Amino acid sequence: MVIVGAGVVGLAIAARLAPRHTVVVLERNARPGLETSSRNSEVIHAGMYYPTGSLKARLCVEGNRRLYEICERHGVPHRRTTKIIVATTGAEQAALGEILSRGAANGVELRMITAAESRSLEPHVPSAGALFSPNTGIVSAHGLMDHFARSARAAGAVIQLRAELVGLVRDGLEWELRVRTAAEEETVTAERVVNAAGLDADTVAGLAGIDLEQAGYRQHYCKGSYFSVSTGRARLVSRLVYPVPGHVSLGVHAVVGLEGRLRFGPDAEYLPDRRLDYAVAESKRAAFGASVRRLVPDIQDDDLAPDISGIRPKLQGPKEGFRDFVIAEESARGLPGLVNLVGMDSPGLTSAPAIAEHVARLIEA
Ligand SMILES: Cc1cc2nc3c(=O)[nH]c(=O)nc-3n(C[C@H](O)[C@H](O)[C@H](O)COP(=O)(O)OP(=O)(O)OC[C@H]3O[C@@H](n4cnc5c(N)ncnc54)[C@H](O)[C@@H]3O)c2cc1C
Structure with a gap:
């Protein structure tokens, strides 16, 4: 399986899935976590703001509990x-x-x-x-991401840096991914693709052929x-x-x-x-x-x-109302094996461990 994006969400998913799946994480930057995941308030939110029953409410409340457990067990700096x-x-x-x-x-x-x-x-x-x-x-976002990256690697995951996904096509039973590195552009195949590309999650969904306006995925x-x-x-x-x-x-x-x-x-x-x-x-x-x-x-x-x-x-434009996280297995669009995570704004850092559980349930269903 390929996970696109080594922010806190992609890394949490990699750590959760690596013990039972072959996992490769693609990250376009030279190091994990250089984008939104390290440019935030580092607050472990409690979950009182979001509409009841929304993914943001449920995953934030569960993520808060899981995050404190992880921090205490693995010595991730927090308070x-x-x-x-x-x-x-x-x-x-x-x-x-x-x-x-x-x-x-x-x-x-x-x-x-x-x-x-x-x-x-x-x-x-x-x-x-x-x-x-x-x-x-509060939590050290880098401390948390280091923990997820270490756990993922210890379970066999590979985090490939300076590797940008530039093409994504369903070919028979597999996904064909075009990956650009400093040296070349190569094609790899995977049964499953998890799109945790943060600010470019909509672009990646678009590479797979999804109409962003129709799907409501434009960020x-x-x-x-x-x-x-x-x-x-x-x-x-x-x-x-x-x-x-x-x-x-x-x-x-x-x-x-x-x-x-x-x-x-x-x-x-x-x-x-x-x-x-x-x-x-x-x-x-x-x-x-x-x-x-x-x-x-x-x-x-x-x-x-x-x-x-x-x-x-x-996902919410300047004058629009609340939009929830989108976490979707795309079989219904004829794209089985693709999981898109779009609109992962706050409380994405807090929710990361619960998002990983949610994605595992979608993949292992
Ligand atoms: C100002 C601000 C304050 C916030 N405060 C909080 C807070 O206090 N508490 C909280 O819980 N949340 C907070 N958040 C939200 C939280 O930071 C995000 O929800 C979370 O970091 C999202 O993580 P991510 O892994 O989805 O995205 P990212 O960290 O952006 O990771 C995505 C990764 O994908 C990579 N990528 C993208 N496209 C490709 C491609 N084609 N190929 C390869 N790699 C690719 C990127 O390089 C990036 O590293 C805040 C956000 C902001 C902006």
């Missing part, structure tokens, strides 16, 4: 930091009530805390009341930038602090890194073309400052420095 979602107005308090109910329906442990309790946890964060999530945390690129706090004010926050979420993203939030670094982000900026432009514009500082001060008023624009950015592969 159960906990998180608060703070309301600053009456209307936002009502929104917290909705998140609490959805969280309960999704099986997420959450509780409402008073403004005084919220301030005792985070004295520098103004609050009219908050939700407390005990099982939200939009939505960039998220971060600013870090480079001064002593980095100690003003000790856990993850989120605002009440917006329409497209969870809103600029405070991320406390494993090494104690404080970052704010990501914002949400749809990119009109599909360029991997990771530059963080200095000109965003004032807008970031304003969002940051909604959470921590003592942080000034001058405390903020441009940090990393990442790009979300979103």
